[in-house]
Amino acid sequence: MTSWELSPLYRHSHTLVLAHSPHLVSLHRDRLVLRSLSTLSPIRSWTLPSLPHPLTSFAASPNEPEYILVYSAKQRTAWVVDPAKDGEVARIEVGNEGCVAMAWAQTGEGANPTAMAWAAHHLHLSLFPLPSSSRTPSPTLQPFRILSPKHSPSPSSSSSGYSFRPDGRFLAVLERHQARDVIGVYSTGSSSGGGGGEWALVKSITLPDPTSDLADLSWSPCGRYIAAWSSITDYTVHVFTPTGTLLATYTPYSSLSPPPASSTSTSSSRPSARSKPPPPPQPSTTPTTSAKPRTRLDRSTNPYVGLGIRSVSWGRDGEWLAVGGWDGNVRVLSRHGWEAVAEVAVPVRLSGGVNVWREPPNWVSNTRGHGILSYDPVPLPHSLTPLPLDLSRPNPRMGVERIVWSESGRWAAILNAAFPNTIAVFDFSSLLALASSSSSSSAADEEETPRRPSLHTILLLSPSTTTTSSPSSPSLAWQPSRAFSDGESEVLCWVSGEKGFGMWRAPGGKGGKGEKGVAECVGIPARGDFSAHSLAFSADGEALLLSSSLSGASSSTGSNGASGAEGIFCVAYPVYEGDEVHVPGGGGTADDSLGAGGRTWTEDEQEEGETYL
Incomplete structure (x- = not known):
């Protein structure tokens, strides 16, 4: 990939990309508009x-x-x-x-x-x-x-409470x-074929602990496991088979939990008539605290603040299960025993072996959104400053917000809420090599193979100038790439409220240089105000939908009865080396692309459909 082409801007109330067709459907007030995803030309609209x-x-x-x-x-x-x-x-x-x-x-x-x-x-x-x-x-x-x-499902919560098996059955x-x-x-009735069978309950899975308070669940990509994890007040992950067999329960802080109730205790607090009175407490020879304060002290250690799991994400083919906690650590469980084979976190002190890139300050205003700029390399050692921790808030800014795996399973991008303008990319190639050779290698070879994933890249983003509220973490997504067929590098894209988006090309392909990869920012040369807050790739990875947050959501409805909330969106198209450029409203070669030198849209192109000026 050498460049990007960008479409004009369009108004919308909601936008989405259809998963199985090259179409985009946008909603503007009370009108639906069906567009071609490749050209954005309107195909049909109706009220x-x-x-x-x-x-x-x-x-x-x-x-x-x-x-x-x-x-x-x-x-x-x-x-x-x-x-x-x-x-x-x-x-x-x-x-x-x-x-x-x-x-x-x-x-x-x-x-x-x-x-x-x-x-x-x-x-x-x-x-x-x-x-x-x-x-x-x-x-x-x-x-x-x-x-x-x-x-x-709720916009204010990441928990949905349901999950489909990948084949939808x-x-x-x-x-x-x-x-x-x-x-x-x-059962969804998909297996009956043709007629779309009836829905039916096939299994009801009971949890081993009747007091469990689960927050969410997720089906593995291979369809063989169901992971269910506890709420914010506990750190417990259960792994089941679809038939209800409990494979494992992972609790890293089980040693800090209070001891379970004795089996001899009864439900009634009234003492038995035949029971002997309890013996008086024996004096201690050393001045120690009582058992109850000691238990409280153990549960208040620094790594554990009484919070549990914040995010869970399955790796490629269900080989790994990454569990991100409110403690800021990501524990990677292997399906071979469901034990933690690695534990990673965003470090405060960065030393050798890590590639650190910083977004150029004020690059949007300096370039007016034209062209592609490289991130600036940061010399090592370098220190990261987390946000001040305020435990008086119901949801303090801490913990792992998101874990996003690449399509190959080699890379994982991690967002920690304590570092809102930082993206950490970890390399899991050592674990992939270990998993592929575990069946044939000897025990000595396994000991020589490094098991710990390495921190490869840190991306430092500039705080958004359009956001006046508390800092928010960027939105990011890996491109569904054609890297496996054309040798292209895997690409991670993100938006953080600026008039453009960032991208990181992983090393190993034609786009990645050396072992560091390439970090760049792509501007959007629009004359109107636009700040990208969300992004989504099409199913084939050949279109990136960039959208701003809706403004005026609290305003009254207009004369047509639709909501006064409006947003703006545009579409970015990756341009690969040797490809012809097909731009909405125009054409050209890779040399006239937006990323190479910028392009000015005509008035007819900008006024087409619901174009925003």
Whole structure:
């Protein structure tokens, strides 16, 4: 990859990239616009019927046929629209109990598209299978209900409480029945083929500890394991098979927990008539504290502050399970025994062997968003300053926020909330080599192989000039790359509220230089105000959707009844060496690309559709 081409800017209320087609659907007020993802030229647009309230959910189905789900919580109605037709496929009335969130089920091949609706107060999760082909709206859809889901998707929380197996044939839901957490495994009916079979409960998994308070669960990429982890007040990870067999329970701080209750203790506090009175306490020969204060002291050690797991992410093929805690450490569990084979963290002191890059200060205003600039290398040693820790807050700025694995499984990008403008990239090649040779190598060879992942790169970002509130961590994603076929390097992209985005090309391919890789920032030459806060790659990795946060969300609705909240988005296209450049609204070669020298859009191109000036 040598450069990037950028599209003009467009207004939107919500944006998304359809997963299985080269289309982009944007919502602007009460109008849906279907565009070609490669050219962004409008293909079709239509107005949603009766939309007097702001929208709550806007999503595209992950499988064929590709439907669009539009939901308004205040109106308690969801519309399902087919982009290939001019009209709605179905309309879902959620009922008087209300609905806090809606999403598409990730069902596999052969199953009908299914809409998921979470009722208020954790009453039930409704699954609405939609007909695969329908020309008229279906006002009455018979849902399959899952009672008492523990969590529901929320923008303010990363926990969703459900997970689909990668092939879409089974769904695992975290439920709460009789004051006890239960994992329900449901069949999506994908295996019946063609007809889209019925949903059914196939297994109910009980936890080993009846007092467990689980926060979320996740199916492994290989589909053989289900990981479920505890809430913020505990550090426990359970690994199950889909049949309910408990493979392991990982608790790194189990030695600091209070001892369990004695088996001889009874539920009643009244002493037995035949029991002897307890002996008087014996005087101690050494001046020590009592057992109770000593236990409190043990639980207040520096590495452990009473908080548990913050983020969990599966590695490639389910070989690794990375667990990020509120203590700032990432523990990597291996599927061979489910023990921690490595523990990494963002260090405060950086010494030799680490590549440190710093974003050029004020590069957007100095270049006016034109061109690609390299990050500045930082000499070593170098120190990082974490944010001051305020434990009086309900969610202090500490702990591992995100763990993002690359497609090959070699690289993992880690975000620590204590370092909001820092991205740490770890190299897991030693563990990959160890896993691939574990079956054939001898014990002596395994001892010689380094087991610990190495910190490869630290990316220091400049604080966003457009953010006046508390600092927020950047949004990042790995490009679904064609590196395995064309020898290109794996690419990590991120946005942090600036008028552009950053990228890091890993070493080892044609794009990465030497063993350090390449860190660059790409500007967006737009005349209007634009600050990218979120990003998402298309399924093939040939388009990067950059979007700003919605502004005016609290404003009153306009005359058309739509929400006054608006955002801006654009699309970036990677340009590889030797490829022709196909830019929305124009063409050219790699030499006229935005990344090489910049390009000025014509007035017709900027005014097309909902272009923002």
